[in-house]
Amino acid sequence: MGWLHAKGLDVPEGAADIAVPAGWTAADEPDAAKAVRFLGLSGAQGAAWAVEADELDGEFSRRRWHTRIGLAPAGDGGCILNVQVSHYAVNGFFGYQRNPLPSVPRVVRDILANGKLDVRIGASRVSVEEIYLDADTLKRDFMSSLTDRARCLPIVLMTTDDDGKTPVWDATELASKLVGMATVYVIDMRDGALVQAFRDLLPDRTPAGRYRIGRSAVMVYRPGIDLSGEESLSACTLFTRHRIERYAAGGRDGFINVLMQGLGRGIDGLRAENARLRADAEAWEEIATDQERSYSDATAKVDELTRTVQRLEGEKRALERKAAQCAAPSDDDGAARVAECLQSIPRDLTDLLKLARSIWPERIVVLPEAMDSAKSYDGNLAEEWDIVRSTATALYGLLFEDDGCEGQVADEFQRRTGYELTFSESSATRARADLMKMRERSYGGRTVDISAHIKGRSQKNTFRLHFYIDRENELIVIGHAGCHMKTAGSHRRGFK
Numbered sequence: 001m002g003w004l005h006a007k008g009l010d011v012p013e014g015a016a017d018i019a020v021p022a023g024w025t026a027a028d029e030p031d032a033a034k035a036v037r038f039l040g041l042s043g044a045q046g047a048a049w050a051v052e053a054d055e056l057d058g059e060f061s062r063r064r065w066h067t068r069i070g071l072a073p074a075g076d077g078g079c080i081l082n083v084q085v086s087h088y089a090v091n092g093f094f095g096y097q098r099n100p101l102p103s104v105p106r107v108v109r110d111i112l113a114n115g116k117l118d119v120r121i122g123a124s125r126v127s128v129e130e131i132y133l134d135a136d137t138l139k140r141d142f143m144s145s146l147t148d149r150a151r152c153l154p155i156v157l158m159t160t161d162d163d164g165k166t167p168v169w170d171a172t173e174l175a176s177k178l179v180g181m182a183t184v185y186v187i188d189m190r191d192g193a194l195v196q197a198f199r200d201l202l203p204d205r206t207p208a209g210r211y212r213i214g215r216s217a218v219m220v221y222r223p224g225i226d227l228s229g230e231e232s233l234s235a236c237t238l239f240t241r242h243r244i245e246r247y248a249a250g251g252r253d254g255f256i257n258v259l260m261q262g263l264g265r266g267i268d269g270l271r272a273e274n275a276r277l278r279a280d281a282e283a284w285e286e287i288a289t290d291q292e293r294s295y296s297d298a299t300a301k302v303d304e305l306t307r308t309v310q311r312l313e314g315e316k317r318a319l320e321r322k323a324a325q326c327a328a329p330s331d332d333d334g335a336a337r338v339a340e341c342l343q344s345i346p347r348d349l350t351d352l353l354k355l356a357r358s359i360w361p362e363r364i365v366v367l368p369e370a371m372d373s374a375k376s377y378d379g380n381l382a383e384e385w386d387i388v389r390s391t392a393t394a395l396y397g398l399l400f401e402d403d404g405c406e407g408q409v410a411d412e413f414q415r416r417t418g419y420e421l422t423f424s425e426s427s428a429t430r431a432r433a434d435l436m437k438m439r440e441r442s443y444g445g446r447t448v449d450i451s452a453h454i455k456g457r458s459q460k461n462t463f464r465l466h467f468y469i470d471r472e473n474e475l476i477v478i479g480h481a482g483c484h485m486k487t488a489g490s491h492r493r494g495f496k
Contacts, residue, residue, distance in 0.1 A: 104180035122152035130175040135197040214472040216241040349374040360392040377482030379461040428488035441479040450479035
């Protein structure tokens with residue numbers, strides 16, 4: 001009732017009582033700025049109550065907001081609350097209106113602000129603040145929720161840097177704006193026991209390890225995560241620190257708005273709500289009789305223009321990246337490095353790796369083991385260069401620059417380059433400790449796994465380039481370049 005009164009909506013006498021007689025009452029003037037009607041029902045299952053309101057937007061006079069709220073008792077002593085909010089353009093409006101950012105309705109925020117209530121969406125408990133994890137709550141709360149098949153709320157996981165700072169400027173404000181849209185967890189990477197527990201729960205060299213993130217990053221886990229395979233990676237979106245900074249370049253709320261838009265597309269159900277509005281048009285024909293005739297075409301046109309804007313923005317980002325790449329060789333130090341390597345034409349794979357390392361020092365790292373494996377390999381030099389170059393350009397862009405989900409990287413890389421990319425070995429190979437030991441490398445003071453690899457097409461000497469993804473520093477670390485590494489099925493292919 002307080003929410004209705006605050007909006008200046010006329011509340012019929014007795015509407016505060018959940019057991020009011022059945023039947024609707026409405027404002028006398030349906031074209032007024034605000035209209036409201038109520039329904040109360042009583043029966044063997046208890047009393048149910050509903051309100052439906054329609055009002056003009058406070059800032060944009062051509063937009064109306066339509067709110068439906070239903071309240072019914074639950075068997076456990078609580079109650080079930082359903083809130084649906086949609087907006088539409090008034091009759092006679094022509095032109096483009098920017099859609100408001102998806103958000104949780106204010107009436108729901110008012111309910112969540114009452115700290116005495118236990119509010120849940122499905123099986124997920126709603127938290128109005130970010131949740132800092134420790135080693136115990138990481139397993140008990142985060143992991144159990146992550147893999148819960150009944151979970152319907154997305155999870156937003158943030159990790160700090162070595163100084164304890166989160167990648168967004170205010171984690172508490174982020175959590176408050178995403179309340180009801182996602183649960184926000186934080187891992188403080190200064191806590192050694194917590195970091196080790198995170199690695200143990202999502203270990204390297206397993207599909208589950210692909211779902212772990214490094215320092216100063218944000219991962220969105222949508223519902224339906226299965227850690228036993230990599231299929232669920234398409235339901236995850238990773239934001240590195242540099243990617244977050246690019247979104248926030250136009251303002252500190254830029255990244256938060258991106259999250260709200262992405263999460264809103266999955267939970268607001270605008271299209272389904274619009275369909276219900278059209279089906280219920282007779283009940284509200286005093287407000288929107290003529291609007292229904294043009295709404296479908298107007299919505300399609302807005303969607304088309306929105307897709308066009310998104311496509312152009314994507315092309316703009318791609319052109320900016322290409323311009324930056326073209327400008328990079330003008331750097332005196334970079335040009336000197338390239339010129340030094342090109343004093344003679346590369347004669348073998350080791351020369352190619354040295355050349356690539358000089359051209360893209362901020363994108364790739366070549367480990368000593370990769371140089372050793374290259375020395376003993378004699379293959380197709382043109383194909384080897386094509387794969388090394390594609391690693392530093394196409395693959396790097398897909399991993400650290402493009403806005404696609406990680407689960408689609410392999411398919412998109414093959415589409416662009418023609419080379420097959422896989423992020424793990426077969427289950428039979430992973431089951432053998434001796435074979436996985438061959439895929440371990442020492443990098444940055446720790447042991448990393450280079451199972452991810454790109455496959456050459458030459459049948460004479462099958463070329464393989466194995467690498468590790470350093471997400472924290474946005475680098476591709478090449479750990480092997482040369483012959484096909486031994487696998488569980490090598491004996492069937494004639495490898496020793």
